[in-house]
Amino acid sequence: MDAWLVFLYVLVFPGIFFLLGYSFFAEWFDRKMYAKMQNRVGPPLVQPFADFIKLLSKEDIMPEGVEAKPYNVLPLFAFAAVATSFIYIPTFMSSSPVGFQGDLLLVLYMLTLPTIILFLVGWYSRNTFATIGAYRAVSQLFVYEVPLFIAALGPALWVKSWSVSDIVSWQQGNPWLFLIQPLGFIIAIICLQAKLERIPFDIPEAETEIVGGPLVEYSGRKLALFRIATDMLMVTGASLIAALFLGGPSVGFSLDSLPFWAAGVIGFVAFLLKTLLIVFLLSFIRAAFARLRIDQMTSFGWKWLASLALFQLFLVIGMRMVVQ
Amino acid sequence: MKIPIGPQHPALKEPVGFMVNVEGERIKSLDLDVSYNHRGIEKGVEQRDFNQSLYLIERICGICSHAHATNFSKGIEELMNLEIPKRAAYIRLIVAELERIHSHYLWVGVAGHEIGFDTLFMYTWRDRELVQDLLEIISGNRVNYAINCLGGVRRDLNEKTIKLALDHLKKLGERAVYYTKLATTEETMVDRLSGVGKLPYEKAKSLGSVGPTARGSGVDSDVRRDDPYLAYAEVPFKVITANNCDVLGRTIVRAGELAQSIEMTKWALENLPPGEIKKAPPRSAPPGEVISRCEAPRGELVHYIKSNNTDKAERFGVRTPTMANWPSVVEGLTGQNIADIPIVVAAIDPCLSCTSRTTFVDTDSRKSWVWNWDELRNYSIRWYRENKGIYWGD
Amino acid sequence: MTKPGAAFSELLRSLTKRRATVLYPYEKVDVPSDFRGRIEVRDDLCIGCSKCAIACPADAIEMAAEKGEKKIKYGGKEIPRKKHPEVNLLSCIRCDVCEEVCPTAPKAIYITAKFSGASDKNVILVVPTVP
Numbered sequence: 019m020d021a022w023l024v025f026l027y028v029l030v031f032p033g034i035f036f037l038l039g040y041s042f043f044a045e046w047f048d049r050k051m052y053a054k055m056q057n058r059v060g061p062p063l064v065q066p067f068a069d070f071i072k073l074l075s076k077e078d079i080m081p082e083g084v085e086a087k088p089y090n091v092l093p094l095f096a097f098a099a100v101a102t103s104f105i106y107i108p109t110f111m112s113s114s115p116v117g118f119q120g121d122l123l124l125v126l127y128m129l130t131l132p133t134i135i136l137f138l139v140g141w142y143s144r145n146t147f148a149t150i151g152a153y154r155a156v157s158q159l160f161v162y163e164v165p166l167f168i169a170a171l172g173p174a175l176w177v178k179s180w181s182v183s184d185i186v187s188w189q190q191g192n193p194w195l196f197l198i199q200p201l202g203f204i205i206a207i208i209c210l211q212a213k214l215e216r217i218p219f220d221i222p223e224a225e226t227e228i229v230g231g232p233l234v235e236y237s238g239r240k241l242a243l244f245r246i247a248t249d250m251l252m253v254t255g256a257s258l259i260a261a262l263f264l265g266g267p268s269v270g271f272s273l274d275s276l277p278f279w280a281a282g283v284i285g286f287v288a289f290l291l292k293t294l295l296i297v298f299l300l301s302f303i304r305a306a307f308a309r310l311r312i313d314q315m316t317s318f319g320w321k322w323l324a325s326l327a328l329f330q331l332f333l334v335i336g337m338r339m340v341v342q
Numbered sequence: 343m344k345i346p347i348g349p350q351h352p353a354l355k356e357p358v359g360f361m362v363n364v365e366g367e368r369i370k371s372l373d374l375d376v377s378y379n380h381r382g383i384e385k386g387v388e389q390r391d392f393n394q395s396l397y398l399i400e401r402i403c404g405i406c407s408h409a410h411a412t413n414f415s416k417g418i419e420e421l422m423n424l425e426i427p428k429r430a431a432y433i434r435l436i437v438a439e440l441e442r443i444h445s446h447y448l449w450v451g452v453a454g455h456e457i458g459f460d461t462l463f464m465y466t467w468r469d470r471e472l473v474q475d476l477l478e479i480i481s482g483n484r485v486n487y488a489i490n491c492l493g494g495v496r497r498d499l500n501e502k503t504i505k506l507a508l509d510h511l512k513k514l515g516e517r518a519v520y521y522t523k524l525a526t527t528e529e530t531m532v533d534r535l536s537g538v539g540k541l542p543y544e545k546a547k548s549l550g551s552v553g554p555t556a557r558g559s560g561v562d563s564d565v566r567r568d569d570p571y572l573a574y575a576e577v578p579f580k581v582i583t584a585n586n587c588d589v590l591g592r593t594i595v596r597a598g599e600l601a602q603s604i605e606m607t608k609w610a611l612e613n614l615p616p617g618e619i620k621k622a623p624p625r626s627a628p629p630g631e632v633i634s635r636c637e638a639p640r641g642e643l644v645h646y647i648k649s650n651n652t653d654k655a656e657r658f659g660v661r662t663p664t665m666a667n668w669p670s671v672v673e674g675l676t677g678q679n680i681a682d683i684p685i686v687v688a689a690i691d692p693c694l695s696c697t698s699r700t701t702f703v704d705t706d707s708r709k710s711w712v713w714n715w716d717e718l719r720n721y722s723i724r725w726y727r728e729n730k731g732i733y734w735g736d
Numbered sequence: 737m738t739k740p741g742a743a744f745s746e747l748l749r750s751l752t753k754r755r756a757t758v759l760y761p762y763e764k765v766d767v768p769s770d771f772r773g774r775i776e777v778r779d780d781l782c783i784g785c786s787k788c789a790i791a792c793p794a795d796a797i798e799m800a801a802e803k804g805e806k807k808i809k810y811g812g813k814e815i816p817r818k819k820h821p822e823v824n825l826l827s828c829i830r831c832d833v834c835e836e837v838c839p840t841a842p843k844a845i846y847i848t849a850k851f852s853g854a855s856d857k858n859v860i861l862v863v864p865t866v867p
Contacts, residue, residue, distance in 0.1 A: 051751075054750065054751050054755075055461070055747045055748075055750050055751055056460070056461050056464035056465070056750065057464065057465070057468060057750045057753060057755060057756045057757075058464060058755055058756070058757055059755050059757055059759070146343060146344075146345050146346075147345070149343075150345070150367075150680065217458050217459075217460075218458070218530055220458065221681070224458065224681065225352050225458075226352050226353040226455065226456050226457075226458070226684040227353065227680060227681050227683060227684055228680070229351065229352055302747065305460075305461045305743075305747055306461065306740075306741060306743050306744055306747055307459070307528075307530040307740065307743075308454070308457045308458050308459035308462075308528070308530040308531045308533075308534055309457055309458025309459070309530075309534070310530060310533065310534070311533075311534065311679060311681040311682070312367065312679075312681065313367075313679070314533050390793065393791070393793075393833065394791070394792075394793035394833075395793075396793075397793040397794070397829060397831050397833075398793060401829075461743060461747065462743075465746070468756045471756075478767070478768060478771065479768045482768070482770050482771050482772040482832075483771075483772050483830070486829075488772075488830075488831045488832070496832075496836070497770070520746075523742065524742050524743060526738075527738050527739065527742045528738070528740070528741075528742035528743060529738040529739055529740040529742075530740060532738045533738075
């Protein structure tokens with residue numbers, strides 16, 4: 019593709035600007051569905067954007083004795099990591115123009131970075147609550163990363179490629195992978211909920227126990243960056259699962275006969291619907307359960323998530339050999 | 343590592359201070375600091391006559407306000423040898439049980455919020471609005487009902503109100519069954535509630551716990567059955583106990599009490615005796631002392647009133663159930679995780695407005711100190727021996 | 737027997753139910769007719785006996801001197817009123833004891849069901865008015 023088209027892809031659509039706008043919309047959708055399930059009204063459409071603007075205008079306080087450079091720079095790292103990983107996921111075409119073999123691993127790795135940064139943030143904040151939240155975040159990371167990676171490995175093994183774009187293109191004419199690997203789909207959704215640190219896995223940020231968790235000392239612009247990074251993480255995670263298991267922008271039949279822009283629009287609408295469905299599932303899980311304790315989460319993760327993910331992996335390998 | 347929980351903390355609705363000594367996630371020990379909500383009500387009652395202080399005493403707590411008012415009027419009526427009409431006793435009982443219903447619904451919601459289950463919070467507080475509407479129709483206010491007066495009650499129930507109340511109670515009964523089922527079968531909730539805040543039977547008795555906290559550990563005591571007041575001797579009800587000795591036991595007890603209270607209110611509404619609703623009290627109370635106790639939603643509430651032939655109380659002392667239950671929190675949290683602090687504190691249904699303690703202050707040397715149990719007991723034995731010639735010691 | 741997801745059916749049903757919240761102040765709320773709202777005093781009935789001010793538990797009523805002549809019909813006679821009550825709404829606890837002790841019939845000081853309203857002053861006085 020031309021250089022300036024790639025530039026446009028990365029910066030405007032579906033790059034940073036689209037990602038920002040869509041994260042606000044996804045956060046509103048999540049909060050609205052959560053409220054409706056609790057028989058309430060929920061916020062208006064511009065609420066996440068208004069929260070963001072309000073946080074940007076607040077005073078930026080740095081506690082005493084905190085090292086300034088890491089404290090100021092870490093939110094930017096989190097923002098950058100999530101924004102970068104989104105461009106590898108196809109949103110309206112069947113492949114991303116910057117995709118390459120192995121970009122699935124790159125995306126998964128970049129999505130791990132925000133949690134590690136959360137740990138560093140909690141560590142550098144020099145606050146008791148932040149320290150507790152930091153080590154809880156890392157303990158939780160050890161538990162859900164393995165099942166998530168194994169669940170994402172399933173589609174890669176089936177399609178025999180390490181590129182997200184290839185997995186999406188394969189699902190263009192073939193059945194979507196969540197029909198072939200339903201267990202992997204469910205495990206990926208649960209692990210995404212744990213990665214986003216939402217109920218029942220919001221142990222690092224347990225509001226009634228350790229107030230704000232690792233982010234307790236942050237305020238103003240840095241907190242706004244973290245919150246938008248969390249929303250973008252939700253959109254990116256949902257898009258990744260949609261791409262791996264629900265076929266991304268594909269609609270089940272071939273769109274080659276239509277002109278490029280029409281196929282693009284139909285693919286984009288399909289992508290939006292699928293990611294919103296996954297966001298709805300995440301809201302549903304958030305409304306339905308209580309928060310777990312860290313030791314209960316560890317035992318749940320290793321007893322159920324990891325073993326079921328391994329079982330799914332063996333199933334995939336076995337089925338692939340049979341189908342061969 | 344020492345973590346301060348409170349006085350300002352999202353887990354606490356009112357200020358109380360804990361200094362928790364942790365190692366990783368395990369709590370090794372904790373120090374308790376109460377009495378941030380002291381308002382001098384006991385002193386205020388000494389300067390107001392009985393009828394005026396009734397309204398002040400009602401505002402000791404917002405959730406168990408009617409229990410305080412009933413207890414005080416009951417004590418004064420006993421000093422004055424005044425017997426209230428039967429209809430008044432029934433109306434006081436109806437409002438008291440409605441208050442228990444609203445308090446237990448509130449508790450289920452708050453417990454859900456503390457363990458992160460906000461959906462339960464929203465649902466229970468939505469259903470609690472039915473009780474609040476009822477109380478608003480009966481007494482004119484959603485909190486601080488002001489329906490008691492010395493010698494009876496101030497407002498009567500008419501046929502329309504009774505019919506509406508029975509209708510609402512039926513709906514509330516169905517919702518109570520649903521919440522009981524949810525609390526005992528939802529796996530994440532049971533995981534958080536069972537096995538935490540352990541309080542064995544002997545510890546519950548020796549630490550002096552009262553109310554659902556003690557009944558959740560198998561202690562079978564309820565002032566409504568053991569020392570009946572108002573019309574509790576006539577209304578049929580069961581005392582709910584559980585043998586779990588942890589927070590799940592207290593949840594089961596409160597859910598059971600919710601169902602029992604709904605039945606009791608229905609029975610009282612259907613069998614309301616006719617008659618007057620108040621009797622004119624004498625202006626002043628003869629000299630005497632009385633200890634009046636009742637079963638507030640949180641446990642046994644004790645008022646001590648001393649009168650001296652005037653229309654004001656000479657001394658007024660309150661021992662609230664929350665004050666008696668704090669030691670069981672300290673006992674229940676030692677050795678548990680940090681994550682259990684909010685729910686164990688919420689399990690005693692803390693009402694910090696009802697918690698106050700005595701401190702000694704020496705203004706000259708600017709020191710303050712407290713007495714422990716043995717010092718207090720020795721002082722009381724000494725006082726009675728020197729001033730009254732009675733020897734209580736063993 | 738515990739299983740996860742005991743709340744699932746209620747959650748899905750709530751998606752289709754109407755909201756339980758009331759969008760106050762855009763939607764109004766009904767209160768019962770004997771709701772404890774603001775106190776009002778009737779200028780044509782009050783005889784200035786001060787019983788309400790003495791009985792008030794919150795000391796919210798003060799008796800202010802009457803300016804000029806004021807005669808009220810009470811018990812078949814016309815008696816002069818020397819002072820009238822002024823109620824501080826922000827101290828009033830809406831207990832209605834003043835209405836109980838008031839000797840006139842109909843009551844000169846009474847409770848209404850009005851509850852809404854905001855002010856930026858720290859004393860709001862209710863003086864006797866004619867309805």
